[in-house]
Amino acid sequence: MADTITFRLDEDARAPEVLTKDGTAVSTAVRSAPIDAARRKAGAGTRAEAERLAEDESDRAEAVQVLRDMETLRAW
Template sequence: MADTITFRPDEDARRALAVLTQDGTPVSTAVRAALIEAARVAAEGRLRAEAAALVDDEADRAEAAQVLRDMETLRAW
């Protein structure tokens, strides 16, 4: 059984919920989907920031290039 969560929506949240439920989607379904989407967006943002930091990391890029060179010598053909 899932936990029950309650919240007090402000006016912006009420408007957003009205948009998400105008097609008859139950409030619980809309909130659940919005939470999952928000978590996905946050995770993507963290990954983008990490990737951007790695692009700017000269030492990491040099190491990656060395690994690629080392792997090239292991090719069978």
């Protein structure tokens, strides 16, 4: 069974108006919002990790070596 969450928006929070402007039901918009936020947060974490690895000289050197090793396995 799904959890029920009750919340109140303050006057500055106009998200439901924006999210339902295209005809989307309020309940659908409210359910989708935390899923979208979680995906953005996960994506930000992935981007940060990629940036960290891109700056890691030893990781880049290892990647170059792996590519060299794999080149010998090419059939063409």
